[in-house]
Amino acid sequence: MRRDHLRPALLIFASIAIGVVGWSGNVLLLPVALGFPVLWSIARTRSMAALVSAGYFLAASRGLPQGVAAFYSSDIWPGLLLWLCASLSFVIVHAVLWTKNAGTRPLRYVLAAVIMAIPPFGITGWAHPVTAAGVLFPGWGWWGLGLMTAGLAGLVTRIWPAVAIAFAGLWLWSAVSWTEPRLPNGWRGVDLELGASLGRDVDLRRQRDLIATVRNAVSDGARFVVLPETALGFWTPTVARLWTSTSGDTDAMVIAGATVLDATGYDNVLVTIDRKGGSSILYRERMPVPGSMWQPWRSRFGESGGARADFFANPVVSVGASRAAPLICYEQLIVWPILQSMLRDPDLVVAVGNGWWTEGTSIVAIQRAATTAWVKLFAKPLVIAFNT
Template sequence: MRRVLASEWPIPVAAVAGSAWLSGGSSLLGPFASLGLPLIIAGRGTARRRFCVALAYYAVGCWPIVSAVLGYWGEHYAVMAWAAWAASAAALSLPWALPPGRGGLLAALLLTALPPLGVIGWLSPMNAAGVLFPGGGWVGVIGLLLLVALWPAAVNGLAGARIAIVGVLAGSVLMNLLAVVSPPALMPQDWVGVQTHVHPADGNILASIQNNQRIIEAGLRQGVGARVVVFPEAVLPDWYGGTKAQFAAAVPPGQVWLLGVQTNGRDAVVRVKQGDADPVPVAQAAGLLLGGDWQPWNPRTLRPAWWQRVFALDGQRVWAAICVEQVQPWTWLEALCQRPTVIFAQSNAWWAAPGSAAPGIQDASTRAWARLMGVGVVMAVNRIASIDVVGQAERTHPAAPNALQQA
């Protein structure tokens, strides 16, 4: 009986670690608990058991995919929702079946965090770097990699590995103590993130005009006295001449608006001043949209930029975390390479039903990585309080033009 219990406990513990992403909301509970995955798998066991342990973690943590697909595409896509959940959990679990010794755990960590598999690489234990090593930057990333790489040897009794792990953990404690006594990272003064409540117009011209006006009113109301006003991701489904003129006329003198738009097949950010709207985006989403908007076979699909570049504004080096980028470690590593001084996190969660954990997972991941970099974050989110489920079920999403109008 004792042997059976000892062999079975890792699976429920991994499930609890995955559930921390659901219950933790925007706190650091999910990122911290994610470290439990490699630590549990480092124990002895067959490849099948290691896969099952990882599957317990991801199957629970990926559960919001079901409601996200249903909210985005409609109730009649239930089969696709369940398939997306199962496929994501299985795909992310597979690398953890590698033998844990000789770098197997480290390989699994990197395979699930970097493309190609990393394009769905949320819930990654890489998020734990921000919890363990606040302000550490690349030192924190290396510290986490060392911890994961050395853990199997430490479990198997190698004294040198255990000493090294003690040193890494001592560094983590020191960094956390310094973070407690140091001033918190603050966003730049007079930068404001606008929170909106706009449902996509789905090609309805009248609804688009009304949405534009609501977005302008939200910016004027919430951005009073600000220098830079950040809007949510893809609140504008186009960046045509008429839209540019409308927003350029609306921006108060002395302000800069950073608007989330969809233009030229990109989920992007454009800069607008009084009387002047930039035709070229200052940032374009690097990550793949998980709502199914990226369809390589379709020339009219939304396309990822793959590299998110820092841009200069108001004396700052600015990095935009757009939508799904907030949960993809590889895009955050791009940010680390470019040393931003401020991050703005845009998302558009109109599809999220009340109580959905997906927006909280985005926030938690953003907090963890910003904490690792010691950088302030400006958040701008579009949410709607309730979703008309009947209306959602009646919507259609042809592969071509409508995909370009979804946020």
């Protein structure tokens, strides 16, 4: 192979490898993603930078086609189309901001990182390298985020080998001393293995089984029990009465995923059922999954349906005497929801999901890894509840 073809091929191969390994679902491998800005910076042309960006992003989000096919019970083509469309924003941003000018390159890369962290481009801002801050700077909070941003700028300059060595040292130290986020006292996240039936099978027997699960958690000392996304199905007056009528039997507050439906669409929410028999909507999801849940184009065609996005609403909610930062499913893959919540300095993070459709992929593992990295950065306790 000619040399002028070998270099681009190696860059693309390396970007794919970085996407696969960095976003494998192992939290301690997240710093591998920091190889992407280096490859982006050494690309010699804008088109090469676009190919490197595409290789990294498509590899990092490789589970999407299979997951979409499982979600819709269809063949692989809809998933492939969504996978390619979702990569466009990442590729376009990094291709447009790429430059040969070494002097302005750090500023341009940081600008690309910021753009991919906030709406509108941040809506599909998966696989963001800044997520590795929680591995390299655990407990450093906003200072750690600032150092990571400075490090990302350094990785696209001529001194990138020195920056990479410094990051490697921090990575090694973190791996040696790593501990999992602590669970707050009195809290219990309940993982379920009910597959696609959770949230869809809403008969009385299923609700009673969930109530029994809560009671088992309470018997083990839990005062706050968290159930996964959409665990209760549609939140109707009948379901609310069933749960509130039994809440007096337990000395605990239940936080569970549900769906609130009206004539124009629906909200993906967390509800609370307290010890006194009361219930309320605790949190409305800020960013549902684009395409499959959030479908803003429907209103332009006079159609109803689709999940509502609250974007910057309710970043922190009150649960008892604590202030919690909720993250529902897709919000764990992108940047701005967790950072918006951390601006309010919550006492803990509550992460829920319903990942039955991701079987055979690393999507749930990536969600857990990304959430773990963020809570480690800000030294917050974590409660996780997933259905698979």
